[in-house]
Amino acid sequence: MNAITLPKPAKVNEDNQNDLSQIEITETVGNIYADDAKMSIRNANIYYGEKQAIDNISLDLAKNQVTALIGPSGCGKSTFLRSLNRMNDTIDICKITGKFTLDNEDIYAKNLDPVLLRARVGMVFQKPNPFPKSIYENVAYGARIHGLTNNKAELDEIVETSLQKAGLFNEVKDRLNDPGTGLSGGQQQRLCIARTIAVSPEVILMDEPASALDPIATAIIEELIDELKEKYTIAIVTHSMQQAARVSQFTAYFHMGKLVEMDKTEDIFTHPSHKLTENYITGRFG
């Protein structure tokens, strides 16, 4: 896909269609509603100090489906994803308004502990970030801090099934006590996924999980995401449109902090309704 730079200002008058700054984003086109929504977000606004990073976004995450969030760098998709399990809470200057629900429960409610929320909504990060501990400890950590089990045999079981679900068990079963940081990049990312699964979350948020990996490792992760959706609701931020097309059922296109278009993935990639979406997925910019 050839990235074409934005037209220079001189050309604006010649070809008004391509001057993206002149295309007004008024309302999200397509369909933001899901029949069976696991999470619903309505009128979300996120500010970093004075700067508004997310501007009035509403969407649903369909249960047991993969929703891809795409868009150019700096469009706010990662910020939005992190607001879904309150990871932005740690940033002092970050302010969030709007209604975020998980199974019709307000996740920003005063009496809801973010620790509990994060046990239900797990996260996988862009850069593989295993703890500098053994592979076993990496996976067991979540289960242990939440007190999911007190018994060694059960913990072993959790570790094994999580690693199996993440497709890593056969590769590491003989060296569970080796440090997790000694694995290859792709294995580390699968270890991080296994670590997230071990807590048995309901939703998994993935922030560009394959962007630091080679094509083979990426393919393994994508296959894994496809299997995981049987049990989990997944939201994935990605820069790769092919990846979004391959793994997701729904796609949301973000632009400058706004949600431009959201629809079924096959619809968005075959006949996008909005000019900006079309430009982006055809590689006109971004």
Next chain:
Amino acid sequence: MTKLNKNSTVSQPNDSTASITEIVTLGLKKRHRKEKRFKRIGLSAVLFGFLLVVILLGDITSKALPAFHQHWVKLDVNYQASWLNIDENSTKGVTESELAQANYRNVLKKSLYQMLPEVKGRSDKRKLAQLLSTNAEFTLKDSLIASPSLFDKQAQIWVRLDDDVDSYLKEAFPIGEAGLRLNQNQAQWLAQFTTSDRIESRFNFSFFTSGDSREPELAGIKGALMGTLLTMFVTLLLSFPLGVAGALYLEEFAPKNRLTDFIEININNLAAVPSIVFGLLGLAVIINLFGLPRSAPLVGGIVLTLMTLPTIIIASRAAIKAVPPSIREAALGLGASKMQVTFSHVLPQAMPGIITGAIIGVAQALGETAPLLMIGMVAFIVDVPSSIVDSATVLPVQIFLWADSPERAFLAKTSAAILVLLTLLLIINLTATVLRSKFEKK
């Protein structure tokens, strides 16, 4: 140049490329020269530093060596009952308390005069007795109490020589040399002892097993060493947990506002306060206000904690800051609480850096003298301290005290004490390195 010209003729159209190569080649020589020059300067700096260390250690070690052995003399001691001032005709036999209270000084002198019958006159006799350490009579007493069968019999006992005699034998100074209070006659008597094989040089165990003394041949390092260990124990016990807790709070939990900024500035200022000021604070607050005992390792430790704390906090904060945020996010994303993130991920990762900071702080405190002078740890203390509230002194202060003493033998003792201090420092640094690598492996 000719080579470049050749190249440019081969690739005619690329004239500009050739000239760039030329420019780079010209500059390259200069750059390499700079690099070489810098390498030489760096290497000579390292060598110079190394040379200074070697000179320092060599000088101290050579001066300290005499302190590790001392001369003893073998006396023919006659434990005569009358000399001991004990009634030999007593029906009950000799009791232990009689032995403990007997006059050993008399036995020592009389035995000495018997060995050298040619010594006549009060003044000469006194000079003869002065060859022996003041501790000699106690050596006699201890040997008799250890084996009471020697009572009223002749025995050969080794006793210490006086420090001036010891220095004379070690250094072979000519008689009358400044600082040695030895006259011609005494030298002659010593020569007599030497020819009859009665003088022996032994390893100076008492240097490591006894406390300070006014007599150099009896003075030992153990009191100061124990004082230092106890003080460091208190310092580490207080400053490490306080420093790490403070750093963790400031880095991980505290809101970023004016108050925390103010605290941060003050911690940095605290690190720059002259140490004697902490000593004054200790005197005014800890001793006078809270009434803790003077000269005690407890007070010394508290004062040194004040001094060490900023160092540990600053180093710990740097180490905590260096923990990658991705680790925190990973743990938070799994639903770990702030506390769990801090203690099971941030702290272990920051530990090597924190330990380095703590060791730097403690090493500083180890060599600190000024604040301890203010709280009375400069006193002359003979007893080896056994708890943190006993009166004590520390190694650097002991070095200062000995360096100040007029007796020649204290010269070697001073150097030996410096060696002990340096060895302690080395042990602490080694421990830190081992701990560091252990934490890094995890």
